[in-house]
Amino acid sequence: MIFSPLIDQLIMALRCLPGVGPKSAQRMAFHILERERSSGLNLAKILETAIMQVKHCQRCRTLSETTLCNLCANLNRDQSLLCIVETPADVIAIEQTGSYRGYYFVLLGRLSPLDGIGPEELGLDQLLKNLTEHPPQEVILATNPTVEGEATAHYLAEIIKQRNINTSRIAHGVPLGGELEFVDGNTLARALTERSEV
Amino acid sequence: MHQTILLQPSYILHTRPYRDTSLLLEIFSRDHGRINAVARSARGPKSRFKGMLQQFVPLVLSWQGRTELMNLTVAESYGISHYLTGEALLCGIYLNELLMRLLHRHDAHPGLFAAYQQALIGLQQQQQQITLRLFEKRLLIELGYALQLDKDASTGMDIMLEQYYYFDPIQGLISCANHASKKNIFRGESLLALHYEELTDREHLRDAKRLLRLAVMSLLDNKPLKSRELFLYQLFPLKKQE
Ligand SMILES: [Zn+2]
Numbered sequence: 001m002i003f004s005p006l007i008d009q010l011i012m013a014l015r016c017l018p019g020v021g022p023k024s025a026q027r028m029a030f031h032i033l034e035r036e037r038s039s040g041l042n043l044a045k046i047l048e049t050a051i052m053q054v055k056h057c058q059r060c061r062t063l064s065e066t067t068l069c070n071l072c073a074n075l076n077r078d079q080s081l082l083c084i085v086e087t088p089a090d091v092i093a094i095e096q097t098g099s100y101r102g103y104y105f106v107l108l109g110r111l112s113p114l115d116g117i118g119p120e121e122l123g124l125d126q127l128l129k130n131l132t133e134h135p136p137q138e139v140i141l142a143t144n145p146t147v148e149g150e151a152t153a154h155y156l157a158e159i160i161k162q163r164n165i166n167t168s169r170i171a172h173g174v175p176l177g178g179e180l181e182f183v184d185g186n187t188l189a190r191a192l193t194e195r196s197e198v
Numbered sequence: 199m200h201q202t203i204l205l206q207p208s209y210i211l212h213t214r215p216y217r218d219t220s221l222l223l224e225i226f227s228r229d230h231g232r233i234n235a236v237a238r239s240a241r242g243p244k245s246r247f248k249g250m251l252q253q254f255v256p257l258v259l260s261w262q263g264r265t266e267l268m269n270l271t272v273a274e275s276y277g278i279s280h281y282l283t284g285e286a287l288l289c290g291i292y293l294n295e296l297l298m299r300l301l302h303r304h305d306a307h308p309g310l311f312a313a314y315q316q317a318l319i320g321l322q323q324q325q326q327q328i329t330l331r332l333f334e335k336r337l338l339i340e341l342g343y344a345l346q347l348d349k350d351a352s353t354g355m356d357i358m359l360e361q362y363y364y365f366d367p368i369q370g371l372i373s374c375a376n377h378a379s380k381k382n383i384f385r386g387e388s389l390l391a392l393h394y395e396e397l398t399d400r401e402h403l404r405d406a407k408r409l410l411r412l413a414v415m416s417l418l419d420n421k422p423l424k425s426r427e428l429f430l431y432q433l434f435p436l437k438k439q440e
Contacts, residue, residue, distance in 0.1 A: 018218050019218050113291060113427060114294070116424065150283065150287055151288060184248070184275065186250075186252060190281065
């Protein structure tokens, strides 16, 4: 052991963060201890408070310290649209486009039978309850274009259709500003299959 | 033992996030069978593998390593991908689960690889039932558990159209007198239809499904398949609620 036990523990603890390997954890630990002691203390406090208080929104399951998150509590959004995404980060990504005004539902994952993740793990009973209490006119399935994301979208579409609600799937295709030559074959094949009329 | 494999025709059966930005891959390769590999930084924004490491896409892969866990070095797509959607996609996941559960690592099965490729084409053409049955039959042959569908296992006599047979996963098909609707008794006609792979009749197809399920499940020690649960969920969504 090169460092004293406490410093070692701090370095190990920092490594739980994404993208932080042993070297950067060490740099962070020394930075806090040498130069940023008060900000470090502040970080420790806010980290503890956030972990204790941030839970999941009762309606859409996104991260929130209030029972209803800001989005769900906002009555000025478009009641006719519900967008289903995999993660809270996906909500932020869609919000930042500024092109969607409806509500969300966050699965906190995707169906992955081979990893033991089934419909129950995705809070689908909550989703069905929402669809009954606040029925939208259209549900937009915005799960990722991976095999698991597609399987999830297919599964959701089947059960939502039984309730006579329109369902749509976000389009997949060629990135804007890209050149066809450099787009991978699968994306291109899909963009061709799902082409739209102009 | 250090191994370097170059440009091997392969399919990805399953992926799982690994460390920060990497992916853990279950690979089914033509000449080296089932392989586990890591694709480093595959989930990073500038990954050279971006969009490539997907199931049901024909790939050529290169890897190297000296342990059970190989290091993926090159991935290129070749040929036309099997674009599966909806139920065909769920069937594809079922095929992948069968291969992951039943193939040993590093056991080559080029014949099965060809059968898998054929099955993906069948699924894409929306011929789910026949495709799955023929693949299951082929899988049993490749693993050394071929079903003897034209001979009575106890007498060695030809299977007869009108006769009924009892299926024992170890011994095979044995003629029996009654045909009380038990789940392991089959009519000769259905057995021969599967033998000659002429599954156009719906009843023959249903019997083939029942027989192959018994045979496959016995190989799996009767431990249920996860991908099958998804089909059941779909038929009875959230039965807890109803
Ligand atoms: Zn909410």
